Amino acid sequence: MKESPFIFWLGAELDQWTPAELGGKGYQLADLSLLAYPIPRGFIVTASTLRHFWATHPELAHIWHHEPNTATAEARRALQVCHIGPEIEDPLMGAFDQLSVATVAVRSSSSREDGHTRSYAGQFETKLNVTGDHLAEALKACWISLFSDRVLAYNLKDDAVGDNLDFAVVIQEMIAPVAAGAAFTHHPTNRDTSQIHIEAVWGLGEAQVSGCVTPDTFVLRKCDLEIMEYQPAIQETMLASSISGEGGTAWQPVPPHLIAARKLTPATLTLLASTCRNLEAVMGYPCDVEWAVTEDRLYILQCRPITT
Amino acid sequence: MWAGYTESKCRPFGIRTLCTTSEQTKSLGVDYKGFTFGPRHALPMYMNQLFTDQWHYHGKWDGMSLGDSQIWLGPEAVDAFHEVFGFWKGNANVFVGAGTQTACHSYSRCAVFEEIELFVEAWIARDAMSLLNVLEGYRRQADEYQAGCREWLSSAPSSMSNSELAALFRRIRRLQFSISRYDQFGIFTEDFFERRVGQILLPHIADEMEYQQTIDALILPHELPTMRLEEKALLESLLALVDSDKLPPGAPPRQVRLALVRHARNTSQKLSEQYGWQRVFLRNIGHTADHYLSELTDLATGHEDLREHLLTRLRYLEQLPFQRRSDSRSIVERLGLNKEEQTVIAIYRALTEARNEASTQVGLGSLIVNPIVTEGCKRLGIDENIFHLLCVEEFAELLDGSRQIAQLDIDGRSRICGFWFQNERTFHLMRDDEAQRFLESQQDAHRATEAPILSQPHKGTCAAAGLAEGIACIVSDVDDLNKFKEGMILVAENTTVDYVPVLRKSAGIITEHGGRTCHAAVVAREFGVPAIVNYPQATHIFRDGQTLRFDTAEGGIVHIISRLDTGQQK
Numbered sequence: 102m103k104e105s106p107f108i109f110w111l112g113a114e115l116d117q118w119t120p121a122e123l124g125g126k127g128y129q130l131a132d133l134s135l136l137a138y139p140i141p142r143g144f145i146v147t148a149s150t151l152r153h154f155w156a157t158h159p160e161l162a163h164i165w166h167h168e169p170n171t172a173t174a175e176a177r178r179a180l181q182v183c184h185i186g187p188e189i190e191d192p193l194m195g196a197f198d199q200l201s202v203a204t205v206a207v208r209s210s211s212s213r214e215d216g217h218t219r220s221y222a223g224q225f226e227t228k229l230n231v232t233g234d235h236l237a238e239a240l241k242a243c244w245i246s247l248f249s250d251r252v253l254a255y256n257l258k259d260d261a262v263g264d265n266l267d268f269a270v271v272i273q274e275m276i277a278p279v280a281a282g283a284a285f286t287h288h289p290t291n292r293d294t295s296q297i298h299i300e301a302v303w304g305l306g307e308a309q310v311s312g313c314v315t316p317d318t319f320v321l322r323k324c325d326l327e328i329m330e331y332q333p334a335i336q337e338t339m340l341a342s343s344i345s346g347e348g349g350t351a352w353q354p355v356p357p358h359l360i361a362a363r364k365l366t367p368a369t370l371t372l373l374a375s376t377c378r379n380l381e382a383v384m385g386y387p388c389d390v391e392w393a394v395t396e397d398r399l400y401i402l403q404c405r406p407i408t409t
Numbered sequence: 410m411w412a413g414y415t416e417s418k419c420r421p422f423g424i425r426t427l428c429t430t431s432e433q434t435k436s437l438g439v440d441y442k443g444f445t446f447g448p449r450h451a452l453p454m455y456m457n458q459l460f461t462d463q464w465h466y467h468g469k470w471d472g473m474s475l476g477d478s479q480i481w482l483g484p485e486a487v488d489a490f491h492e493v494f495g496f497w498k499g500n501a502n503v504f505v506g507a508g509t510q511t512a513c514h515s516y517s518r519c520a521v522f523e524e525i526e527l528f529v530e531a532w533i534a535r536d537a538m539s540l541l542n543v544l545e546g547y548r549r550q551a552d553e554y555q556a557g558c559r560e561w562l563s564s565a566p567s568s569m570s571n572s573e574l575a576a577l578f579r580r581i582r583r584l585q586f587s588i589s590r591y592d593q594f595g596i597f598t599e600d601f602f603e604r605r606v607g608q609i610l611l612p613h614i615a616d617e618m619e620y621q622q623t624i625d626a627l628i629l630p631h632e633l634p635t636m637r638l639e640e641k642a643l644l645e646s647l648l649a650l651v652d653s654d655k656l657p658p659g660a661p662p663r664q665v666r667l668a669l670v671r672h673a674r675n676t677s678q679k680l681s682e683q684y685g686w687q688r689v690f691l692r693n694i695g696h697t698a699d700h701y702l703s704e705l706t707d708l709a710t711g712h713e714d715l716r717e718h719l720l721t722r723l724r725y726l727e728q729l730p731f732q733r734r735s736d737s738r739s740i741v742e743r744l745g746l747n748k749e750e751q752t753v754i755a756i757y758r759a760l761t762e763a764r765n766e767a768s769t770q771v772g773l774g775s776l777i778v779n780p781i782v783t784e785g786c787k788r789l790g791i792d793e794n795i796f797h798l799l800c801v802e803e804f805a806e807l808l809d810g811s812r813q814i815a816q817l818d819i820d821g822r823s824r825i826c827g828f829w830f831q832n833e834r835t836f837h838l839m840r841d842d843e844a845q846r847f848l849e850s851q852q853d854a855h856r857a858t859e860a861p862i863l864s865q866p867h868k869g870t871c872a873a874a875g876l877a878e879g880i881a882c883i884v885s886d887v888d889d890l891n892k893f894k895e896g897m898i899l900v901a902e903n904t905t906v907d908y909v910p911v912l913r914k915s916a917g918i919i920t921e922h923g924g925r926t927c928h929a930a931v932v933a934r935e936f937g938v939p940a941i942v943n944y945p946q947a948t949h950i951f952r953d954g955q956t957l958r959f960d961t962a963e964g965g966i967v968h969i970i971s972r973l974d975t976g977q978q979k
Contacts, residue, residue, distance in 0.1 A: 224906050224909075282926075283926040285925075285926055289872070289925040289926055289930065289931075289934070290872060290873065290874055290925055290961075291874075298925065298926070300924040300925065300927075309923075309924065309926075309927060310927060310928055311903055311904075311905060311923075311928055312903035312904060312920055312922055312924075312927030312928050312930070313902075313923070314922055315922045315923060315924060315942075315943045316923075316927075318870075318924055318925070332870075334943075389926070408931075409931065409934035
């Protein structure tokens with residue numbers, strides 16, 4: 102398969118690649134992959150792709166002359182109707198085929214996201230369990246989210262959206278986790294750095310992140326990974342990949358025997374906590390880790406500095 | 410047997426009382442470090458699933474009691490027991506649910522779990538050869554065991570010397586230990602697959618009886634026809650018992666014993682037909698009369714019209730074909746099962762067969778061991794009940810004279826009727842009087858955990874520190890955000906990115922769900938807004954217009970300082 106400036110494979114050497122080109126999340130994942138952390142296989146649709154798309158669609162070029170509000174609405178409308186075109190679609194679908202999975206997770210990777218504030222995350226589009234048929238559409242949905250009102254509102258805090266198109270999209274094999282959640286390498290509220298704080302829900306971690314579901318909470322002592330605190334939570338519904346051929350996610354009932362069951366075994370907990378402890382040491386800052394466990398594996402989905 | 414048979418296949422799995430506190434969870438966890446599951450600390454996720462399934466399947470553990478060596482466990486388990494209790498014992502049983510007789514074994518040899526792990530791994534990898542290899546390993550041991558049994562069945566304990574008797578006893582027990590591994594293996598793996606078979610079949614079949622028949626047709630082990638005959642004989646005896654109006658409580662009725670004699674006869678007949686073994690008649694194969702009696706009592710309390718229930722079951726049994734059916738193909742076609750579903754059923758079938766054979770063979774050990782025990786006890790001048798308080802080595806040593814009965818604290822042992830976990834490693838031994846109190850306290854705890862969630866004290870989890878005071882704004886969906894004014898306290902089920910502009914302007918945040926790292930919590934910390942998450946029913950407890958105050962230093966408590974409801978005053 103020929104090299105394309107639009108596709109970067111996770112696991113490839115970073116060499117001249119920059120966070121601007123891969124996005125904060127994408128660059129971080131590429132880095133984690135090189136460090137042999139267990140991340141789902143996948144590739145990044147680089148920022149060059151969006152720039153190329155922009156350059157080849159003259160109707161988009163004049164958008165920045167508008168007022169910010171009008172500009173974003175214009176951009177969204179224009180993106181909505183444009184087809185991404187074979188120059189982008191061919192390498193995209195080629196990479197998808199090479200991944201050889203039924204569905205993927207499609208996540209926006211802005212150069213400003215992560216690295217800074219977590220509340221910024223989630224401002225951009227994430228599409229889970231996307232089939233090949235809907236991949237191009239999902240990619241465009243991520244791009245469109247760069248121009249959403251909420252991003253604009255958020256940016257009033259610092260600078261305007263501007264004409265910054267450093268925006269990549271990470272595409273990874275879709276994991277079907279038994280349990281997932283977040284781990285902080287210091288206590289989120291009292292900031293005790295001697296503790297690791299882990300929250301776990303059944304199914305996809307998005308249920309934990311959104312706060313739709315109250316997670317099991319584990320607090321472990323960092324030095325020996327002894328469990329200091331365990332707060333169980335009853336969970337009756339979980340988010341999971343939809344079983345329909347169309348992809349997407351759906352809320353499903355938790356199997357009755359799992360509703361009140363502990364979501365992580367001591368062994369899995371130890372593995373997860375030691376991985377996070379290790380991540381913190383390697384990264385050199387307290388980490389906010391998104392993770393998932395399948396029947397037999399632990400995956401690190403994202404790792405970013407704790408911002409608060 | 411029969412009560413357990415119907416119950417265990419149809420019992421709903423949802424038991425919510427388990428693992429409700431961290432202490433309980435600790436004691437039920439996978440690794441009892443060196444005890445329950447041996448010195449294995451790194452069981453992968455699916456193994457845990459398997460075990461939690463088990464515990465859930467069997468329900469809440471209400472108490473534990475020393476069992477009576479019906480099932481023999483391996484040397485490691487015996488060692489572990491000795492380490493904890495300071496004396497030797499063959500096994501321990503866990504009794505679940507007050508007054509029920511469902512028991513699962515509280516520990517097994519490590520090898521069992523290694524094998525299960527291999528098996529499940531192979532299953533996940535869809536590696537049919539490895540699955541067969543695991544079963545093949547069992548087959549070899551079964552052959553060795555069977556050959557041994559043939560030889561020993563012809564031996565005559567009464568004509569042996571004490572040391573010969575001791576040696577034979579040791580040898581049989583050693584083989585029983587190894588064969589019982591597969592019984593244990595079968596119990597776990599069979600359950601594992603039984604769940605999956607249930608998941609496959611339940612969407613197609615709503616009727617309990619039809620479900621049972623389908624299972625029987627799909628998975629009919631060799632033993633089933635005989636089991637049916639035994640069950641039928643037992644049911645008939647029980648019906649006679651019910652009709653004679655002499656139902657318990659009371660001493661074990663003679664009719665039940667009669668059933669057991671028939672039960673034993675059928676077993677030996679089956680063995681002679683299937684394995685060409687010599688026919689023997691013996692009492693108490695597998696279960697004791699007390700066991701059946703308690704099952705009967707259980708059943709009588711569960712079914713107001715016991716007679717009708719017995720008759721229904723009997724009629725059901727009578728209409729079953731008493732030979733192996735081969736119409737599984739047509740069921741598979743009728744239900745339209747796919748390849749993978751068929752594989753699950755095929756494996757389940759292989760497992761039930763293997764396990765039934767293993768338990769038959771363990772039970773068969775009694776045929777040989779019981780005469781040895783009877784003879785040995787006679788020679789030692791001890792009651793046969795005392796045998797159940799001895800470990801294998803002790804009994805053998807008493808026989809060959811290297812140990813005296815006076816050296817053992819038999820009286821103390823006989824009064825111990827249970828134990829509980831104090832923490833992951835230590836146990837508390839219970840004497841009979843204490844056990845009663847323990848069970849009562851457990852029942853109280855059980856009732857407490859059954860109480861509805863609403864009765865929990867209202868409080869949440871602190872997600873962002875600080876003191877907040879403001880007018881409550883209940884936000885049920887994004888449209889409600891319009892009524893939010895700066896300085897209000899936002900009360901919502903959870904938050905999304907759409908809430909961010911409002912979160913920034915709020916005096917405080919209260920959410921019904923979520924943990925300390927959910928969206929609402931992280932954003933609140935970022936904006937420096939005090940927040941409480943996981944406050945059950947918050948959007949129903951608080952109302953628009955109320956003035957709320959909370960200080961995260963107090964824990965997750967929220968005060969309503971003014972109940973002013975402007976809406977009603979107008």
